[in-house]
Amino acid sequence: GQNIDQPTEMTATEGAIVQINCTYQTSGFNGLFWYQQHAGEAPTFLSYNVLDGLEEKGRFSSFLSRSKGYSYLLLKELQMKDSASYLCAAQFVTPLVFGKGTRLSVIA
Amino acid sequence: GAVVSQHPSWVICKSGTSVKIECRSLDFQATTMFWYRQFPKQSLMLMATSNEGSKATYEQGVEKDKFLINHASLTLSTLTVTSAHPEDSSFYICSARDQDTDGYTFGSGTRLTVV
Numbered sequence A: 001g002q003n004i005d006q007p008t009e010m011t012a013t014e015g016a017i018v019q020i021n022c023t024y025q026t027s028g029f030n031g032l033f034w035y036q037q038h039a040g041e042a043p044t045f046l047s048y049n050v051l052d053g054l055e056e057k058g059r060f061s062s063f064l065s066r067s068k069g070y071s072y073l074l075l076k077e078l079q080m081k082d083s084a085s086y087l088c089a090a091q092f093v094t095p096l097v098f099g100k101g102t103r104l105s106v107i108a
Numbered sequence B: 001g002a003v004v005s006q007h008p009s010w011v012i013c014k015s016g017t018s019v020k021i022e023c024r025s026l027d028f029q030a031t032t033m034f035w036y037r038q039f040p041k042q043s044l045m046l047m048a049t050s051n052e053g054s055k056a057t058y059e060q061g062v063e064k065d066k067f068l069i070n071h072a073s074l075t076l077s078t079l080t081v082t083s084a085h086p087e088d089s090s091f092y093i094c095s096a097r098d099q100d101t102d103g104y105t106f107g108s109g110t111r112l113t114v115v
Helices: none
Strands: A007-013 A018-024 A031-037 A044-049 A053-057 A060-065 A070-075 A084-091 A096-098 A102-107 B003-007 B011-012 B019-025 B033-039 B047-049 B067-072 B077-079 B090-098 B102-105 B108-113
Touching: A007 A018, A018 A031, A018 A084, A018 A102, A031 A060, A031 A070, A044 A053, A044 A060, A044 A070, A044 B102, A053 A102, A070 A084, A070 B090, A096 B047, B003 B077, B003 B090, B011 B019, B019 B090, B033 B077, B047 B067
Parallel strands: A007 A102, B011 B108
Antiparallel strands: A018 A070, A031 A044, A031 A084, A053 A060, A060 A070, A084 A096, A084 A102, B003 B019, B019 B077, B033 B047, B033 B090, B067 B077, B090 B102, B090 B108
Protein backbone atom coordinates (compact mmCIF):
# COMPACT_ATOMS: atom_id res chain seq x y z
CA GLY A 1 0.00 0.00 0.00
CA GLN A 2 0.94 3.65 -0.20
CA ASN A 3 2.71 5.17 2.81
CA ILE A 4 1.90 8.72 3.77
CA ASP A 5 4.18 10.06 6.51
CA GLN A 6 3.65 13.10 8.67
CA PRO A 7 4.71 13.96 12.22
CA THR A 8 2.46 12.68 14.97
CA GLU A 9 2.37 15.77 17.16
CA MET A 10 3.49 19.39 17.09
CA THR A 11 3.19 22.26 19.52
CA ALA A 12 3.39 25.94 18.62
CA THR A 13 2.74 29.27 20.24
CA GLU A 14 -0.22 31.52 19.50
CA GLY A 15 0.72 34.06 16.83
CA ALA A 16 3.61 31.98 15.52
CA ILE A 17 4.09 30.09 12.24
CA VAL A 18 4.12 26.31 12.00
CA GLN A 19 4.95 24.02 9.09
CA ILE A 20 3.56 20.49 8.92
CA ASN A 21 5.39 18.21 6.51
CA CYS A 22 4.07 15.25 4.57
CA THR A 23 5.87 12.76 2.38
CA TYR A 24 4.36 10.18 0.06
CA GLN A 25 5.33 7.67 -2.59
CA THR A 26 5.34 9.29 -6.01
CA SER A 27 4.26 6.28 -8.08
CA GLY A 28 0.75 6.84 -9.42
CA PHE A 29 0.36 10.14 -7.61
CA ASN A 30 -2.35 12.54 -8.80
CA GLY A 31 -2.75 15.21 -6.17
CA LEU A 32 -2.49 16.06 -2.50
CA PHE A 33 -5.13 17.26 -0.05
CA TRP A 34 -4.85 18.78 3.39
CA TYR A 35 -7.72 18.50 5.84
CA GLN A 36 -8.31 19.86 9.31
CA GLN A 37 -10.09 17.64 11.79
CA HIS A 38 -11.29 18.64 15.24
CA ALA A 39 -11.87 15.85 17.71
CA GLY A 40 -15.09 13.96 17.05
CA GLU A 41 -15.80 15.75 13.81
CA ALA A 42 -15.38 14.92 10.14
CA PRO A 43 -12.41 16.37 8.26
CA THR A 44 -12.83 19.75 6.60
CA PHE A 45 -11.09 20.64 3.36
CA LEU A 46 -8.16 23.04 3.50
CA SER A 47 -6.27 22.75 0.23
CA TYR A 48 -5.63 20.71 -2.88
CA ASN A 49 -2.32 20.76 -4.77
CA VAL A 50 -1.75 19.19 -8.15
CA LEU A 51 1.07 21.32 -9.54
CA ASP A 52 4.42 22.11 -7.95
CA GLY A 53 4.61 25.25 -5.90
CA LEU A 54 3.01 27.17 -3.12
CA GLU A 55 -0.69 27.97 -2.92
CA GLU A 56 -1.74 30.58 -0.42
CA LYS A 57 -5.18 30.84 1.06
CA GLY A 58 -5.40 33.34 3.88
CA ARG A 59 -3.44 32.20 6.91
CA PHE A 60 -2.95 28.75 5.41
CA SER A 61 -0.60 27.86 2.56
CA SER A 62 0.25 24.52 1.03
CA PHE A 63 3.31 23.52 -0.94
CA LEU A 64 3.90 20.58 -3.25
CA SER A 65 6.97 19.08 -4.89
CA ARG A 66 5.87 16.22 -7.12
CA SER A 67 9.39 15.05 -7.92
CA LYS A 68 10.33 14.82 -4.24
CA GLY A 69 7.05 13.37 -3.02
CA TYR A 70 6.82 16.15 -0.48
CA SER A 71 4.24 18.63 0.71
CA TYR A 72 3.82 20.95 3.62
CA LEU A 73 1.03 22.93 5.19
CA LEU A 74 2.03 26.32 6.56
CA LEU A 75 -0.12 27.98 9.19
CA LYS A 76 0.57 31.62 9.99
CA GLU A 77 -0.59 33.82 12.86
CA LEU A 78 -1.65 30.79 14.82
CA GLN A 79 -4.83 31.01 16.83
CA MET A 80 -6.01 28.78 19.65
CA LYS A 81 -8.80 27.46 17.44
CA ASP A 82 -6.17 26.05 15.08
CA SER A 83 -5.53 23.30 17.63
CA ALA A 84 -6.66 20.23 15.70
CA SER A 85 -5.39 17.28 13.72
CA TYR A 86 -4.14 18.04 10.23
CA LEU A 87 -4.47 15.19 7.76
CA CYS A 88 -2.42 14.87 4.63
CA ALA A 89 -4.19 12.79 1.97
CA ALA A 90 -2.79 11.69 -1.36
CA GLN A 91 -4.87 10.82 -4.36
CA PHE A 92 -3.42 7.94 -6.33
CA VAL A 93 -6.32 6.49 -8.27
CA THR A 94 -9.69 7.46 -6.86
CA PRO A 95 -9.86 6.97 -3.10
CA LEU A 96 -7.74 9.16 -0.90
CA VAL A 97 -5.00 7.61 1.18
CA PHE A 98 -4.63 9.43 4.47
CA GLY A 99 -1.61 9.99 6.60
CA LYS A 100 -2.01 9.36 10.31
CA GLY A 101 -2.53 13.03 10.99
CA THR A 102 -0.54 15.60 12.92
CA ARG A 103 -2.05 16.75 16.20
CA LEU A 104 -1.24 20.43 16.55
CA SER A 105 -1.50 22.08 19.94
CA VAL A 106 -1.46 25.85 20.00
CA ILE A 107 -0.42 27.26 23.36
CA ALA A 108 -0.62 30.78 24.73
CA GLY B 1 -20.95 23.96 -2.12
CA ALA B 2 -21.33 20.23 -2.24
CA VAL B 3 -22.93 18.73 0.85
CA VAL B 4 -23.07 15.14 2.03
CA SER B 5 -25.63 14.41 4.71
CA GLN B 6 -24.77 11.47 6.98
CA HIS B 7 -27.18 9.92 9.50
CA PRO B 8 -27.28 9.06 12.27
CA SER B 9 -24.62 11.21 13.94
CA TRP B 10 -24.29 8.77 16.78
CA VAL B 11 -25.81 5.45 17.67
CA ILE B 12 -25.57 3.02 20.55
CA CYS B 13 -26.59 -0.55 19.86
CA LYS B 14 -26.50 -3.88 21.59
CA SER B 15 -23.99 -6.50 20.61
CA GLY B 16 -25.37 -8.77 17.90
CA THR B 17 -27.72 -6.23 16.35
CA SER B 18 -27.33 -4.45 13.01
CA VAL B 19 -26.95 -0.74 12.37
CA LYS B 20 -27.50 1.14 9.10
CA ILE B 21 -25.69 4.37 8.29
CA GLU B 22 -26.87 6.54 5.41
CA CYS B 23 -25.02 9.07 3.31
CA ARG B 24 -26.79 11.32 0.85
CA SER B 25 -25.27 13.78 -1.57
CA LEU B 26 -27.63 16.74 -1.45
CA ASP B 27 -26.76 18.86 -4.46
CA PHE B 28 -24.63 16.70 -6.69
CA GLN B 29 -24.57 13.20 -8.07
CA ALA B 30 -22.06 10.92 -6.41
CA THR B 31 -21.29 8.01 -8.68
CA THR B 32 -18.59 6.96 -6.23
CA MET B 33 -18.73 7.00 -2.44
CA PHE B 34 -16.06 5.95 0.01
CA TRP B 35 -16.51 4.60 3.50
CA TYR B 36 -13.85 5.20 6.13
CA ARG B 37 -13.43 4.09 9.71
CA GLN B 38 -11.47 6.01 12.27
CA PHE B 39 -10.44 4.70 15.68
CA PRO B 40 -9.54 7.19 18.44
CA LYS B 41 -6.39 9.17 17.71
CA GLN B 42 -5.86 7.30 14.46
CA SER B 43 -6.25 8.26 10.84
CA LEU B 44 -9.06 7.48 8.46
CA MET B 45 -8.81 3.98 7.08
CA LEU B 46 -10.59 3.26 3.83
CA MET B 47 -13.02 0.37 4.21
CA ALA B 48 -14.64 0.21 0.80
CA THR B 49 -15.41 2.05 -2.40
CA SER B 50 -18.97 1.91 -3.66
CA ASN B 51 -20.04 2.67 -7.18
CA GLU B 52 -23.65 3.34 -8.05
CA GLY B 53 -25.35 0.26 -9.38
CA SER B 54 -22.50 -2.15 -8.82
CA LYS B 55 -20.90 -4.12 -6.01
CA ALA B 56 -18.63 -2.34 -3.60
CA THR B 57 -14.89 -2.89 -3.61
CA TYR B 58 -13.61 -3.74 -0.16
CA GLU B 59 -10.14 -3.09 1.19
CA GLN B 60 -8.06 -5.99 2.39
CA GLY B 61 -9.09 -7.12 5.85
CA VAL B 62 -12.59 -5.66 5.70
CA GLU B 63 -15.31 -8.32 5.89
CA LYS B 64 -17.81 -7.73 3.12
CA ASP B 65 -20.44 -9.89 4.79
CA LYS B 66 -20.19 -7.86 7.96
CA PHE B 67 -20.10 -4.40 6.43
CA LEU B 68 -22.81 -4.37 3.78
CA ILE B 69 -22.69 -1.46 1.38
CA ASN B 70 -25.50 -0.49 -0.94
CA HIS B 71 -25.28 2.29 -3.50
CA ALA B 72 -28.58 1.97 -5.30
CA SER B 73 -28.89 5.56 -6.48
CA LEU B 74 -26.63 8.43 -7.48
CA THR B 75 -27.36 10.25 -4.25
CA LEU B 76 -27.55 7.55 -1.59
CA SER B 77 -25.12 5.02 -0.19
CA THR B 78 -25.69 2.97 2.95
CA LEU B 79 -23.35 1.03 5.22
CA THR B 80 -24.90 -1.67 7.40
CA VAL B 81 -22.84 -3.08 10.22
CA THR B 82 -24.28 -6.54 10.76
CA SER B 83 -24.07 -8.47 14.01
CA ALA B 84 -22.15 -5.63 15.59
CA HIS B 85 -19.61 -6.31 18.33
CA PRO B 86 -17.87 -3.94 20.73
CA GLU B 87 -14.73 -3.96 18.57
CA ASP B 88 -16.82 -2.40 15.78
CA SER B 89 -17.26 0.71 17.91
CA SER B 90 -15.67 3.47 15.86
CA PHE B 91 -16.25 6.69 13.95
CA TYR B 92 -17.55 5.92 10.46
CA ILE B 93 -17.29 8.60 7.78
CA CYS B 94 -18.47 8.60 4.19
CA SER B 95 -17.00 10.67 1.41
CA ALA B 96 -18.33 11.38 -2.04
CA ARG B 97 -16.37 12.50 -5.04
CA ASP B 98 -17.86 15.37 -7.01
CA GLN B 99 -16.88 14.68 -10.59
CA ASP B 100 -17.51 18.27 -11.62
CA THR B 101 -15.03 19.74 -9.15
CA ASP B 102 -12.82 16.70 -8.55
CA GLY B 103 -13.28 17.42 -4.84
CA TYR B 104 -14.09 15.06 -2.02
CA THR B 105 -16.89 15.98 0.34
CA PHE B 106 -17.18 14.24 3.68
CA GLY B 107 -20.27 13.42 5.64
CA SER B 108 -20.37 14.56 9.25
CA GLY B 109 -19.56 11.10 10.54
CA THR B 110 -21.34 8.52 12.69
CA ARG B 111 -20.05 7.52 16.09
CA LEU B 112 -21.05 3.92 16.69
CA THR B 113 -20.87 2.44 20.16
CA VAL B 114 -21.65 -1.24 20.57
CA VAL B 115 -22.42 -2.33 24.11
